[in-house]
Amino acid sequence: MGADTTLVIALAAVGAALAARVLLARVTVFEYQRGLLYRYGRFKTLLGPGTHWIYRPATAVQTVDVRETLMPLTGQELVSADGVSIKISLAARYRVGDPVRAINNVAGYLMLLHSLLQVALREVVGQQPIDQLLQQRDEIGGQTLARAAGPASELGVELLRVDAKDLMLRSDEADLREGGRSATGGTRLAGEGARRDRRPAQPCERSPPRRGATCAHAAAPVAANRRLIGEHRDPRRALVVNADPSPRRADHGRATAVTAGARGAVTLA
Numbered sequence: 001m002g003a004d005t006t007l008v009i010a011l012a013a014v015g016a017a018l019a020a021r022v023l024l025a026r027v028t029v030f031e032y033q034r035g036l037l038y039r040y041g042r043f044k045t046l047l048g049p050g051t052h053w054i055y056r057p058a059t060a061v062q063t064v065d066v067r068e069t070l071m072p073l074t075g076q077e078l079v080s081a082d083g084v085s086i087k088i089s090l091a092a093r094y095r096v097g098d099p100v101r102a103i104n105n106v107a108g109y110l111m112l113l114h115s116l117l118q119v120a121l122r123e124v125v126g127q128q129p130i131d132q133l134l135q136q137r138d139e140i141g142g143q144t145l146a147r148a149a150g151p152a153s154e155l156g157v158e159l160l161r162v163d164a165k166d167l168m169l170r171s172d173e174a175d176l177r178e179g180g181r182s183a184t185g186g187t188r189l190a191g192e193g194a195r196r197d198r199r200p201a202q203p204c205e206r207s208p209p210r211r212g213a214t215c216a217h218a219a220a221p222v223a224a225n226r227r228l229i230g231e232h233r234d235p236r237r238a239l240v241v242n243a244d245p246s247p248r249r250a251d252h253g254r255a256t257a258v259t260a261g262a263r264g265a266v267t268l269a
Helices: 002-023 099-104 107-126 130-135 139-152 171-197 220-224
Strands: 025-027 033-039 042-047 050-055 061-065 069-079 083-098 157-169 226-230 237-242 253-260
Touching: 002 025, 002 061, 025 033, 025 061, 033 050, 033 099, 042 099, 050 220, 061 099, 069 107, 083 226, 107 139, 107 157, 130 139, 130 157, 139 157
Parallel strands: none
Antiparallel strands: 025 050, 033 042, 033 061, 069 083, 083 157, 237 253
């Protein structure tokens, strides 16, 4: 009788262990996670880090990572307020602040967060001209964060930081802006040259002319100080005599052979 009782107890214990193994499950929630407990398909409670036993047939646990995560937005094609096409890349840092809302209220909070950031960035860029965007490129991320933080919190997501990584103009827009700067610089240089040309001529006898200045009387005596004395035997050469009687000329009365034109006579200037 005692042996039979012992056998029954042993069999009952084995049966209970097998039933417990089949009916019960151990769930471990790590420190960086939170667990959502559902019983018969209905949400019951939020589980913190640790080990939890659940009734397998009717209970399920879904874990959510609540660590800080990076979401990139690469190559967003946008148009500024003055109609210039620009491409911007963002890097958004976020974490799940409310796991219950992020899982139970929306389907795919990551995709919705991505769309919210795109819309916020489009609003920021579309309200500013291109020059202002280029000058204040460090503020684009902050303005995008301010616009997207509220809608993101309704998804159960906490936006921590948004940074603008790259800001690029299309090649034709960049060439157009570069050409405009070059034209402006060329106009400025041309104006400076015109102002230099309008400076009054300086007399050459009193002092040497400044660089870029002209002598008003320098060209006039040249034609009067020389005369043609005849053709040379070689039609390409002729004799030129300095006819200027002024004592300033060191070559007074000296004949010089110069190259003539194709007619064989020299017309002296």
